[in-house]
Amino acid sequence: MGAVQATLSMIREMAAAMEEHRKHLTKLDSEIGDGDHGNNMHRGFQAALERLENTNPQTLSDALKAVAMALIGKVGGSAGPLYGTAFLKASTTLSGKEDPAPEDVAEAIEAALSGVKQRGKAEEGDKTMVDALTPAAKAAKEAASSGKSAAGVLRAAAEAANEGAEATVPLTARRGRASYLGARAEGHMDPGAHSAYLLLDAAARSLGA
Amino acid sequence: MKKVINAPGRVVEEMLRGMELAHPGLLRLIPEQNVIVRADAPIRNKVALISGGGSGHEPTHGGYVGPGMLDAACAGAVFTSPTPEQMLEASKAVDGGAGVFYVIKNYTGDVLNFEMAGELAEAEEIQTDYVVVNDDVAVEDSTFTSGRRGIAGTVFVHKICGAAADDGKDLAGIKELAERVNANVRSMGMSLTSCVPPESGEPIFEIGDDEMEIGMGIHGEPGIERKNIEPADQIVDDLLQKILGDNVDFTSSGDVAVMVNGLGGTPLMELYIAYACVADILKREGVNIYKMPYVGEYMTSLEMAGFSITLLKLDEEMKGYLEAPCDVAAGRPF
Ligand SMILES: Nc1ncnc2c1ncn2[C@@H]1O[C@H](COP(=O)(O)OP(=O)(O)OP(=O)(O)O)[C@@H](O)[C@H]1O
Ligand SMILES: [Mg+2]
Numbered sequence: 001m002g003a004v005q006a007t008l009s010m011i012r013e014m015a016a017a018m019e020e021h022r023k024h025l026t027k028l029d030s031e032i033g034d035g036d037h038g039n040n041m042h043r044g045f046q047a048a049l050e051r052l053e054n055t056n057p058q059t060l061s062d063a064l065k066a067v068a069m070a071l072i073g074k075v076g077g078s079a080g081p082l083y084g085t086a087f088l089k090a091s092t093t094l095s096g097k098e099d100p101a102p103e104d105v106a107e108a109i110e111a112a113l114s115g116v117k118q119r120g121k122a123e124e125g126d127k128t129m130v131d132a133l134t135p136a137a138k139a140a141k142e143a144a145s146s147g148k149s150a151a152g153v154l155r156a157a158a159e160a161a162n163e164g165a166e167a168t169v170p171l172t173a174r175r176g177r178a179s180y181l182g183a184r185a186e187g188h189m190d191p192g193a194h195s196a197y198l199l200l201d202a203a204a205r206s207l208g209a
Numbered sequence: 210m211k212k213v214i215n216a217p218g219r220v221v222e223e224m225l226r227g228m229e230l231a232h233p234g235l236l237r238l239i240p241e242q243n244v245i246v247r248a249d250a251p252i253r254n255k256v257a258l259i260s261g262g263g264s265g266h267e268p269t270h271g272g273y274v275g276p277g278m279l280d281a282a283c284a285g286a287v288f289t290s291p292t293p294e295q296m297l298e299a300s301k302a303v304d305g306g307a308g309v310f311y312v313i314k315n316y317t318g319d320v321l322n323f324e325m326a327g328e329l330a331e332a333e334e335i336q337t338d339y340v341v342v343n344d345d346v347a348v349e350d351s352t353f354t355s356g357r358r359g360i361a362g363t364v365f366v367h368k369i370c371g372a373a374a375d376d377g378k379d380l381a382g383i384k385e386l387a388e389r390v391n392a393n394v395r396s397m398g399m400s401l402t403s404c405v406p407p408e409s410g411e412p413i414f415e416i417g418d419d420e421m422e423i424g425m426g427i428h429g430e431p432g433i434e435r436k437n438i439e440p441a442d443q444i445v446d447d448l449l450q451k452i453l454g455d456n457v458d459f460t461s462s463g464d465v466a467v468m469v470n471g472l473g474g475t476p477l478m479e480l481y482i483a484y485a486c487v488a489d490i491l492k493r494e495g496v497n498i499y500k501m502p503y504v505g506e507y508m509t510s511l512e513m514a515g516f517s518i519t520l521l522k523l524d525e526e527m528k529g530y531l532e533a534p535c536d537v538a539a540g541r542p543f
Contacts, residue, residue, distance in 0.1 A: 075289075076263075081322055179355045
């Protein structure tokens with residue numbers, strides 16, 4: 001399967017995950033935010049599918065860029081510009097790499113993370129998607145240097161993101177709407193951290209890992 | 210959920226279509242963008258004011274589009290910030306060559322999306338600047354939160370800066386004035402019930418029949434305290450204590466604009482009852498209320514029951530612009 005085809009099936013898998021977990025993400029966001037995260041993500045990935053269909057990208061990088069533009073263009077909220085920036089940065093690092101090595105995949109995840117941090121100014125421990133993406137980037141790098149395949153790198157990133165998301169449960173939020181809750185946000189998982197795990201998990205599954 | 214709608218996924222589009230149909234000659238919609246602009250935009254050489262945010266706060270934001278206030282309003286999904294694409298299209302539609310000024314309420318999503326829009330607009334050679342309004346005293350402003358939220362006080366920024374733009378103030382001047390209004394406006398709200406966003410169909414939070422929440426945000430973000438409901442006098446006293454205790458000195462000489470804003474599910478009867486308490490307490494505290502107060506629905510939260518109080522310490526320039534005429538959908542009883 002070519003890289004573009006693989007990317008398309010990855011995005012389809014992500015969109016399906018957002019559809020499947022829409023209610024749950026929205027529920028997490030109702031507990032500590034404003035109850036729209038599932039709807040935002042679902043709307044964004046539907047728009048991404050539509051955009052991929054209409055623009056018919058010929059490279060892996062262009063496919064990711066189309067997703068970025070759809071998320072930036074159609075989602076709103078915090079998640080739209082943040083995930084949009086993440087996909088845009090990943091697209092930039094993968095530009096010209098039509099058969100990305102495991103290291104390239106790890107580098108793309110790292111770039112996505114730094115894009116999110118740059119745009120949202122959150123640090124690890126602020127109870128945001130950064131708490132899932134930071135360990136994910138680290139695990140991806142380790143997996144790549146220990147000789148894992150691209151699929152293996154994504155699987156390692158997803159597992160680490162899952163743990164990172166779980167670890168947001170006891171935290172007090174310091175960014176986004178949940179920060180208004182103070183101590184009341186403790187005991188709830190951050191919805192953006194959970195969606196970051198779901199996306200990485202979908203990506204890994206689409207490559208058979 | 211019982212609502213007068215056709216389809217939960219189309220409420221924003223259908224509302225905007227209704228607004229356009231109801232106000233021909235005043236408002237026009239940019240197709241596919243959920244952006245309302247002044248029918249006569251762009252106005253040459255006038256700074257254009259754009260606001261926007263989640264839907265569900267009507268008459269905010271589209272209701273304030275028209276001569277003397279906003280040039281455009283971007284409507285996001287219910288309680289979700291609009292997108293940079295919408296803001297860019299709005300900017301292109303209303304820029305008259307003097308630049309575009311964004312009035313943003315302080316929510317992470319709104320700020321991020323407007324920031325991106327500003328970058329995109331600058332790339333198209335449209336000058337932009339913005340203010341981030343954060344009038345809600347319920348939330349502490351610290352480096353450990355996203356800061357205070359923007360609520361009903363934002364409407365004063367629309368009005369005063371809108372009139373100033375009409376008066377020919379340039380972009381830097383509008384920015385300075387907007388910052389000045391923001392520095393002198395303080396609000397706080399409370400709520401009695403939740404509201405039900407059409408898409409989820411569920412209340413956004415649970416609250417007991419005998420409970421109220423002091424300091425609740427306009428998207429149901431938690432406030433300071435959940436407690437048993439009290440008489441209006443006591444509630445107003447709670448809210449005003451916090452507002453007057455903040456860092457704007459409303460009691461020294463000078464005039465203060467006062468707004469009692471309903472959140473969508475509180476009858477005007479109750480808003481006037483609350484206003485009477487406001488007037489009594491402000492008199493006792495030596496706060497001079499400027500001319501007629503603003504009692505009604507300015508920034509709602511769907512059908513939430515509750516209200517907010519806003520005080521704005523005025524200077525002479527602000528007074529002039531507050532009183533200047535405007536023609537907007539929200540201010541047209543007859
Ligand atoms: N500054 C930030 N940096 C990184 N992630 C953030 C930031 N602010 C919010 N988030 C993430 O966004 C998620 C909420 O996304 P959602 O789609 O619900 O947008 P929203 O309702 O506009 O968000 P918010 O209310 O936080 O502004 C949070 O769970 C968090 O993971
Ligand atoms: Mg949210």
